[in-house]
Structure formats: C-alpha cells, structure tokens
Amino acid sequence: MHKIYECVKDFGAKSGLEANPSKCSIFYGGVDESTKDTIRNCLGFPEGNFPIRYLGLPLISKRMSYMDCSSLFVKISGQFQTWLHRKLSYAGRLQVIKSVILGIQIFWISCYILPIKVLRQIDVLCRNFLWGKSDQAFKISLVNWTNVCTDKKLGGLGIFSATQWSIATALRAIWHIHMNKESLWIKWIHENYLKNRDIWHISAKSSDSWMWRQLLKVHLSDLYTALSSTAAKADCFSNRIWNSIMDWLQFKWRSADWHRLLDWYISRLRGKGTTQRIKRLAFSVAIYNIWSERNDRIFKGKVRYIDQLIRKIKVDILTISLNYPLPAEDKQWLLSL
Incomplete structure (x- = not known):
C-alpha cells in the first residue's frame, strides 16, 4: 500500500494533478483492525462508509433499495418542475420525457438493475407530468400508460417505459456476457460465476449477489417473451x-x-x-x-x-x-x- 501511495504522489509531483486529502477516503474489506491502523497511519486518509456517490450514482455494497434511488426521483421531479411553469402543450411535455428524462433514466438503468418499485415510480412521475397531474391539480389520464408506451406505428406515442427499458438493458448485459465482451466486469463474471460455462445453463445460488440473481431471473422468460411478442x-x-x-x-x-x-x-x-x-x-x-x-x-x-x-x-x-x-x-x- 505504501508503494502504491508513493507512485501516486510521484505522479502528482510530475503532472501537477494532486489528490485532495480532504476529499479522500479509504474503504476496507475483510481487514482486521491492526492492519487498518497501519494503513491509516501510512496514508492519513479516514475510513469511508457506504453508500457514497460516484458520477451522480450511489455506490453500495448491498441490494439496492427504494430509498437508495431517492436522488433519482429528486432529479426527475426537479426537471419536471423546471418545465412545468412554461405551460407546455402535450407535445412539448412528450418531448421533455423523451429527451431529458429518458437520458437520466438510461444513465441509471445502464449501471444498475433497479427494483421494480423504482421503475414503476418513474413511470408514475412521467405519466403525471404528461397529463398535467400535480399536487395542485388533479387530471385524469386520457390514455392508458401501456398504450402510450407503444410504438407510434401501432398507435402509441413512442415513450419507453422504464420497466421495459430495464428488461432490454438487462438482456443487453446478458448478451455481452455471452459474447465475453472486453470488459473488466464481464471478465470478473466469467471468472467467479460462469467458470468456463455459458450463461444459459447457470442457476442462481443463495450466496450470489442480488444483481446477478436478477440477471439470471430475467434472461430466460423475458428473452422468450421479447421474441414471441x-x-x-x-x-x-x-x-x-x-x-x-x-x-x-x-x-x-x-x-x-x-x-x-x-x-x-x-x-x-x-x-x-x-x-x-x-x-x-x-x-x-x-x-x-x-x-x-x-x-x-x-x-x-x-x-x-x-x-x-x-x-x-x-x-x-x-x-x-x-x-x-x-x-x-x-x-x-x-x-x-
């Protein structure tokens, strides 16, 4: 650890890109207290605790809960409040959902498999914004949300439901795992879970991570449903x-x-x-x-x-x-x- 820290300081001295000690923390896993004290005295960084935020996303060491996604709801609601006072038409609100909100949604869903309760809440927020429903105004939805999320060629408005987009993203991850795409995470999956087997013949174990169990749960039923529908x-x-x-x-x-x-x-x-x-x-x-x-x-x-x-x-x-x-x-x- 000391050698690594010396390399980092040497890099900072030559490049001018030095770390801010007040913003640095160190996280331990399976380390006894005496080793922690030695590392702490060497580096001088305080011990960090999960969850933390990285690039706007929460980093956690357990199953993601509804409360862990509160910042996602705040961000989506904040975007809706920004546009709400501009008296947008239905077409304008539709465009906000397709451009601004979809980008936020994709950013989160491409990194995590979100709990179904979170995905449904995203759809609720988008539905209420589209039809103008808020705490101050109650309006009835004019069209069923399932029909709204249908392709325009089939009579819908072409909005991507958060639930369906999550399934598509999970299937994309499964395809990358199957193809053994060049990625550190996928190499880790092959080394720790697959072990020279393919993903189609793997069963989830109780000791596996929640994210991996969700991927295995989605891969067979939703794949066939996507094909057959x-x-x-x-x-x-x-x-x-x-x-x-x-x-x-x-x-x-x-x-x-x-x-x-x-x-x-x-x-x-x-x-x-x-x-x-x-x-x-x-x-x-x-x-x-x-x-x-x-x-x-x-x-x-x-x-x-x-x-x-x-x-x-x-x-x-x-x-x-x-x-x-x-x-x-x-x-x-x-x-x-």
Whole structure:
C-alpha cells in the first residue's frame, strides 16, 4: 500500500494533478483492525462508509433499495418542475420525457438493475407530468400508460417505459456476457460465476449477489417473451421450430404458449434423469438459437431457413448431450434419432 501511495504522489509531483486529502477516503474489506491502523497511519486518509456517490450514482455494497434511488426521483421531479411553469402543450411535455428524462433514466438503468418499485415510480412521475397531474391539480389520464408506451406505428406515442427499458438493458448485459465482451466486469463474471460455462445453463445460488440473481431471473422468460411478442409471423416461426424439435425428440406433450411452456419448464422438468436433462437442454438451446437468428436478421441482414435452424438446434443438442456422461442405452437412443 505504501508503494502504491508513493507512485501516486510521484505522479502528482510530475503532472501537477494532486489528490485532495480532504476529499479522500479509504474503504476496507475483510481487514482486521491492526492492519487498518497501519494503513491509516501510512496514508492519513479516514475510513469511508457506504453508500457514497460516484458520477451522480450511489455506490453500495448491498441490494439496492427504494430509498437508495431517492436522488433519482429528486432529479426527475426537479426537471419536471423546471418545465412545468412554461405551460407546455402535450407535445412539448412528450418531448421533455423523451429527451431529458429518458437520458437520466438510461444513465441509471445502464449501471444498475433497479427494483421494480423504482421503475414503476418513474413511470408514475412521467405519466403525471404528461397529463398535467400535480399536487395542485388533479387530471385524469386520457390514455392508458401501456398504450402510450407503444410504438407510434401501432398507435402509441413512442415513450419507453422504464420497466421495459430495464428488461432490454438487462438482456443487453446478458448478451455481452455471452459474447465475453472486453470488459473488466464481464471478465470478473466469467471468472467467479460462469467458470468456463455459458450463461444459459447457470442457476442462481443463495450466496450470489442480488444483481446477478436478477440477471439470471430475467434472461430466460423475458428473452422468450421479447421474441414471441414481436409479431404474429415471429410466433409462427418460433412455434414451428419448437414443435419440430419436440417431434424429433419423440416427446408427446407440447405447447407453443409461453406461459404453459414456462410452467412446464419450472414445475415438471425437475430432477436429474436423462429425459429431464434433455428436455431442459432442448428448451434452452431452442430459445437461444431463435434469439440469435432474430439478431442476425435485424442487425446483419442474414437469414436462415427454418430447416437450417432446426438442424442447427439438433446438432447443438446432440453435441452437448453426447459429451455428457450418459448411460449407454441413452446415448444409443440419442444416436437413433
């Protein structure tokens, strides 16, 4: 620690960028009191306590609570109060929400998975501002908020709901983890949580951080929902793929309804038997490949036929299954498909 501090002072002496001791604190983790005293005497910095603020965001060492986001509400409300006295029209208020408030919202949501209560409160603040409701004036919302947050092509106003934007940001983080993007945080995730496994086959543990558990909770259900709700054509596309995989595996029960599939996955696929493992694997591989195909079509302009995608899913299932220690009769059954 002394050597590091000497390097910092040497850098300050040569560059002129010196740290202000009155604004410096040191934070300890798993350090005994005698070591703390030694470091404190060496550096002369007081011990800091969480939470602290960094770039306008709270840094905390536990699950983020509703109260931790009070500064976010104050900032959004302050922006609304700034514009409220200007007697804006509905179009003007809509533009404030889309430009000013969305920027604040994105800044927070890109760094944290906010509690659902916080996301709903952001939507409440935006809804009240749009329709002119305040402590001094009560006005009824003219249109349901869900419809307001629909795309303009579908009759909405094109506002991004905080709840939906949070899901999209979480899925973006999952995609970066899957692609092992160059990032210190993602490398830490791979080293401590994934350990040479992929994110699609990881289960949350009680000892994991709250943020990581929320990411794992969101990754399967919301990913499939996002895929299945885009259009009726996408529904038909996904259904054909899923039912074809079920036919290939000779499983009689099937459904293309997401809620029934999720209930089937959660309640009926428990256990360590080979059949249960393969069903869980088929479900995960199918969803991942449908998502990957959707991304290729939207962002790369690449299109594969349904038969090609089904063949890819089959190969993935066989590759993973046959490299797993299975009984000889189960391997024989897989090879016979």
